[in-house]
Amino acid sequence: MQARNIHKRFGANMVLHGVDLDVGKGEVVVIMGPSGSGKTTLLRSLNFLEQPDSGMVRIGGIQVNITAHTPYTKRQKKDIVQIRRKSAMVFQSFNLFPHMTAIANVIEGLISVQGMPAKAAREKGLALLDRVGLAQKANDYPAHLSGGQKQRVAIARGLAMDPEVILFDEPTSALDPELRDGVLDVMRGLAQDGMTMLVVTHEVRFAKNAANRVIFMEQGAVQADCAADSFFSGQANARISQFLGQVQ
Structure with missing residues (x-):
């Protein structure tokens, strides 16, 4: 996954100021930072749940270049669909469907979306629920979970769509x-299996144990991008040390 020079404005508020990002295959990258720093907006911009104002996004060989004030072409729209699938x-x-x-x-x-036969889809779905420790809850509705x-169902x-990268937006917040550990254990398992993951979180323990790199964002920009051990060892700058003192 790559992003280059991503800008996003909401009205007069510039939320992302030319963000660059690289996530290699099999990497687990954690994004941390104070509230309002643009973390979630960046994540949503990477698969176009939010439409960036300008920049470039590339996932799994599919690249979309965005130019300010220029409508998407038919080709760009098709590529965006492919990026969402990846x-x-x-x-x-x-965001579960409550009636299902x-x-x-x-x-x-x-x-x-994929047109898989119902029997094959159910077999795959049951295997995935077993993977996240919920095979026995397959026929339960969200209201009973x-x-x-x-x-974990989410x-x-x-995983059912066989993505090349999973984007996590504060999944335990x-x-x-007492309920966080089950989710974090599943995420650690995915990391050990080599899943490419980009995770917005304040879970310091997960970041220490599972992340290859930690990105620190503030005021809509990447202020630091370093190996996890360096980020948490005190080698980072004073602002990061102050932030970690607050979240820990």
Whole structure:
């Protein structure tokens, strides 16, 4: 995954100021920073849930160049669809369909987007629910799942599409502390399996244990991009040390 010179403005507020980003295959990159620093906007811009004002996004060989004040061409629109298919998004608020069971949520994209036969989709969905420790909850509706279980279903749903990268937007911030570990354990397992991951989080323990690199954002720009051990060892700058003192 690559991003170059990403700008995004909401009205008079410039949220992203020319952000550059590289995530290599199999890397786990964590984005940290104070509230309002542009972390979530960047994540959403990478798969065009937010449309950047200008810049370039490249995922898995598909590249989209965005020029300010220029409508997307038909080719760009097709490439954006491909980028979305190559990048799963796991949201802070789960975004499950409440009228569907866990297994139905996981396999909806397989059937409606990829056209997979229902039997094959169900077999794959059950395997993914087992992978996140929820095979026994396949026929439960979201209303009967805990927050941590909902998030694990959301991860299984993202994995179902065989993405090249998974984007996590503060996946544990809406969970009670006792529910976080199950989600973080699943994410650590994905990291160990070589899944490419870009994670916006304040979970210092996860970042220390699983991240290859940590990016620190503030005021809509990348202020630091370094190896995780350097980021947490005190070798980073004073501002990062102050931030870590607050979140820890």
